[in-house]
Amino acid sequence: MKGLSPLFPISLMVISxxxxxxxxxxxxxxxxxxxxxxxxxxxxxxxxxxEMNYTLSSFAYLYVLALGCNNIEPELASVFKSFGDAKxxxxxxxxxxxxxxxxxxxxxGYYLFDSKxxxxxxxxxxVVYPGGISKTFFNVTSTPxxxxxx
Numbered sequence: 001m002k003g004l005s006p007l008f009p010i011s012l013m014v015i016s017x018x019x020x021x022x023x024x025x026x027x028x029x030x031x032x033x034x035x036x037x038x039x040x041x042x043x044x045x046x047x048x049x050x051e052m053n054y055t056l057s058s059f060a061y062l063y064v065l066a067l068g069c070n071n072i073e074p075e076l077a078s079v080f081k082s083f084g085d086a087k088x089x090x091x092x093x094x095x096x097x098x099x100x101x102x103x104x105x106x107x108x109g110y111y112l113f114d115s116k117x118x119x120x121x122x123x124x125x126x127v128v129y130p131g132g133i134s135k136t137f138f139n140v141t142s143t144p145x146x147x148x149x150x
Contacts, residue, residue: 033060034072036079038124043148046111048103050080053095064093082116110147117142
C-alpha cells in the first residue's frame, strides 16, 4: 500500500484538470471531441427509438472513463435537438440510446415523420420501419421524410 499513496494526489489532479477542461469546453465543440459513426432510428407508432454509435476523442474518452457519461449526455441529445423531446435512455463511451416521443404525427391512419435537421453530420442513418424493413441513408444532416401505417 505504501507504493500506491503517491498515485492518489496525481490521479486527483488529473481528474480535476479533466473536469475543468470539460466545463470550459463550448457546446459548439461537439464535432471536436465526438464523431457520430452511425444512427439507427426505429419507428414505434409515433415515437422513435434511436441508437447512436460514436467515437470520442482521446481526451473525451478519458474524461468519460473517469467521470461517467452524464456530462456528455446533453451534447449527445443535441444531435436530435430539433425533435424537442429526445431523452437519453443510456450512454456509454461508444454508444447511446434515446427515445423521441411524438416524433411523428398520426394523420389518416399513417404516422408521418417530417424531415428535421440534425445537430451533426451522420455518416449512416438507418430507418427501421415497424414491419422490420429498413432503409439506409448516407452522409445526412437531416432526417428524411418517412411514413408508416398506424
